[in-house]
Amino acid sequence: MTSTDLRILPRRAGATPAWPLVERNVVVYRRDWVIFVTGFLEPLLYLLSIGVGIEQLVGEFVLPDGRAVSYTEFVAPAMLAASAMNGALFDTTFGVFFKLRYQKVYDGVLATPLRPRDVAMGELAFALMRASLYAVAFVVVMAALGLVSSWWALLAAPAAVLIGFAFGGAGMALTTWMRSWQDFDFITLAILPMFLFSATFFPLERYPGAMQWVVQATPLYQGVVLCRGLSTGALGWDMCVAVAYLLALGSLGLVVASRRFGQLLLR
Amino acid sequence: MAPTATDRHGPPAAGRWRPLAGETLTPSGVPSATVAAVSGLTAATAGPEEPLVLARGLVKRFGDFEAVRGIDVEVRRGEAFGFLGPNGAGKTSTMRMIAAVSTVTGGTLRVLGMDPATDGPAIRGRLGVCPQDDTLDSELTVRENLLVYGRFFGLSRAECARRADELLGFVQLTDKVNARVEELSGGLKRRLTIARSLVNEPELLMLDEPTTGLDPQARHLVWDRLFRLKQRGTTLLLTTHYMDEAEQLCDRLVVIDDGVIVAEGSPATLIREHSTREVCELRFEVDDHEQVAAKVSDLAERVEVLPDRVLLYADNGEAVAQAVHERGLSPRGTLVRRSSLEDVFLRLTGRSLVE
Ligand SMILES: Nc1ncnc2c1ncn2[C@@H]1O[C@H](COP(=O)(O)OP(=O)(O)OP(=O)(O)O)[C@@H](O)[C@H]1O
Ligand SMILES: [Mg+2]
Numbered sequence: 001m002t003s004t005d006l007r008i009l010p011r012r013a014g015a016t017p018a019w020p021l022v023e024r025n026v027v028v029y030r031r032d033w034v035i036f037v038t039g040f041l042e043p044l045l046y047l048l049s050i051g052v053g054i055e056q057l058v059g060e061f062v063l064p065d066g067r068a069v070s071y072t073e074f075v076a077p078a079m080l081a082a083s084a085m086n087g088a089l090f091d092t093t094f095g096v097f098f099k100l101r102y103q104k105v106y107d108g109v110l111a112t113p114l115r116p117r118d119v120a121m122g123e124l125a126f127a128l129m130r131a132s133l134y135a136v137a138f139v140v141v142m143a144a145l146g147l148v149s150s151w152w153a154l155l156a157a158p159a160a161v162l163i164g165f166a167f168g169g170a171g172m173a174l175t176t177w178m179r180s181w182q183d184f185d186f187i188t189l190a191i192l193p194m195f196l197f198s199a200t201f202f203p204l205e206r207y208p209g210a211m212q213w214v215v216q217a218t219p220l221y222q223g224v225v226l227c228r229g230l231s232t233g234a235l236g237w238d239m240c241v242a243v244a245y246l247l248a249l250g251s252l253g254l255v256v257a258s259r260r261f262g263q264l265l266l267r
Numbered sequence: 268m269a270p271t272a273t274d275r276h277g278p279p280a281a282g283r284w285r286p287l288a289g290e291t292l293t294p295s296g297v298p299s300a301t302v303a304a305v306s307g308l309t310a311a312t313a314g315p316e317e318p319l320v321l322a323r324g325l326v327k328r329f330g331d332f333e334a335v336r337g338i339d340v341e342v343r344r345g346e347a348f349g350f351l352g353p354n355g356a357g358k359t360s361t362m363r364m365i366a367a368v369s370t371v372t373g374g375t376l377r378v379l380g381m382d383p384a385t386d387g388p389a390i391r392g393r394l395g396v397c398p399q400d401d402t403l404d405s406e407l408t409v410r411e412n413l414l415v416y417g418r419f420f421g422l423s424r425a426e427c428a429r430r431a432d433e434l435l436g437f438v439q440l441t442d443k444v445n446a447r448v449e450e451l452s453g454g455l456k457r458r459l460t461i462a463r464s465l466v467n468e469p470e471l472l473m474l475d476e477p478t479t480g481l482d483p484q485a486r487h488l489v490w491d492r493l494f495r496l497k498q499r500g501t502t503l504l505l506t507t508h509y510m511d512e513a514e515q516l517c518d519r520l521v522v523i524d525d526g527v528i529v530a531e532g533s534p535a536t537l538i539r540e541h542s543t544r545e546v547c548e549l550r551f552e553v554d555d556h557e558q559v560a561a562k563v564s565d566l567a568e569r570v571e572v573l574p575d576r577v578l579l580y581a582d583n584g585e586a587v588a589q590a591v592h593e594r595g596l597s598p599r600g601t602l603v604r605r606s607s608l609e610d611v612f613l614r615l616t617g618r619s620l621v622e
Contacts, residue, residue: 020418108402112419113388
């Protein structure tokens with residue numbers, strides 16, 4: 001692979017050849033707006049059930065800066081991170097697989113000036129647009145419910161988009177190796193434990209020593225660290241690590257997916 | 268001496284056709300200067316005299332398997348050029364390399380004066396492609412397919428809309444604009460694919476088996492549209508395994524078999540060079556047409572024996588039919604017809620084109 005193949009960002013913003021693919025997806029989704037709404041409702045319902053029911057059963061949580069917050073305030077940023085993960089994964093895994101293997105959309109697309117990396121970028125950009133909508137809506141709901149305690153929370157929405165970038169890129173790259181719908185069970189198998197055990201519902205310190213390392217290695221944990229720091233205002237250097245981690249994962253996924261699209265479609 | 272049926276069924280039939288003395292694989296009438304200029308690989312785009320497609324020793328390998336085995340092709344501006352060959356001949360593999368969606372394994376290839384390996388997007392921007400399997404977007408309506416596709420070529424929304432409406436009229440899909448692609452029949456899908464391939468006003472339109480699977484009426488409509496495009500100056504490059512299609516549409520064609528070109532020229536020239544003017548087809552009530560063939564082989568310039576019939580090649584088919592009857596043979600069916608590209612193919616490869 002030459003260095004030019006690695007150049008994944010367009011030279012001039014607004015002139016990216018990948019944009020028409022985003023438009024194509026918008027045209028399709030205009031008809032299926034229900035899917036859009038359900039993707040947002042799921043984490044919101046989790047949040048409400050916790051706020052209404054579980055909060056009373058659990059005590060308060062003490063943040064790294066010594067402040068105590070309610071359980072819902074503790075869980076809400078994790079739900080934001082998880083919703084960004086799910087939102088981005090839906091389009092970049094199931095969506096991309098369907099278009100790649102069944103619908104053959106990209107065979108048509110690559111007969112135009114678009115290149116494999118434009119396909120990868122277009123799909124990821126669309127997934128992120130959707131993730132952004134969810135993230136903004138979610139942060140607004142969090143604020144309305146009094147679950148944020150800092151102006152830093154404004155940055156929680158972009159942070160959620162970064163989480164979407166990481167998961168979307170990685171998910172799309174893995175999808176290029178999928179041969180059937182059954183293979184997606186592996187993704188589900190990875191996502192569910194990550195959702196439950198990435199310091200989403202209880203803090204990292206509750207895990208035995210070695211397990212803490214495993215948890216910290218997951219991208220969702222890094223996302224949760226980022227969102228929780230911003231929504232509570234309890235900032236820390238580990239958030240910089242999280243940003244670097246998520247950026248690196250997403251970029252790697254994008255490069256790998258671009259390459260794989262080329263191998264699969266331009267044989 | 269004209270080759271006989273036995274010639275064709277000997278070892279050469281199983282092997283590949285090689286150019287005989289006096290027959291050459293180099294396209295006739297190509298100034299060698301053009302070839303020299305292009306092999307210098309300096310031109311950025313094809314000038315008016317430079318061929319739109321120039322392939323020299325083009326090879327495509329899939330793993331160990333060689334699908335295209337060193338072919339030379341030259342498509343000139345304004346002509347309709349055909350690849351004629353049976354299933355698996357390597358037509359699609361060649362078309363995909365030319366369309367810059369498949370890497371070239373060996374040889375040189377220039378498309379619109381550019382190298383597909385480095386200028387793929389620029390080449391694709393000026394080609395129209397109608398692939399063998401429809402790649403229409405089934406999540407979009409008929410009109411949306413054109414609107415969205417036009418955007419991939421960087422056209423403005425207004426321009427896409429203008430061209431979409433014009434093209435839908437051109438392929439007579441105006442009453443289906445809002446239909447979903449799944450609702451379309453095979454023939455309608457093909458017409459939509461053709462419309463879509465024209466949305467960027469391509470200089471070179473590539474059609475891989477444009478009418479396979481269509482009923483006669485649908486085929487004629489497609490032929491008519493392609494003919495109009497040709498008259499407007501669009502260069503056509505198409506593949507087919509239908510002889511009548513090649514004869515109808517192509518100014519020049521190559522017969523391709525097993526990854527190599529076995530003949531090249533205009534349909535009329537090919538028929539003249541590789542066949543006689545007429546053919547007399549005889550069908551007998553026998554299992555083995557070989558025996559019958561032996562009794563009549565001296566009546567024709569050349570004899571081909573197929574499982575179900577004997578073909579006698581002669582300039583006067585009626586006279587041959589007459590002579591057969593005079594020998595006391597009574598075929599179940601006799602047909603005298605003009606030679607076609609089918610006969611050329613049979614002659615060159617020893618096999619029928621459509622099994
Ligand atoms: N991606 C591929 N991988 C491996 N072999 C391939 C691939 N594509 C084509 N082939 C093989 O290359 C040969 C030529 O195929 P190609 O599709 O070019 O033939 P064709 O002339 O278009 O045939 P048809 O009339 O059936 O469309 C065939 O034997 C085919 O099996
Ligand atoms: Mg083919």
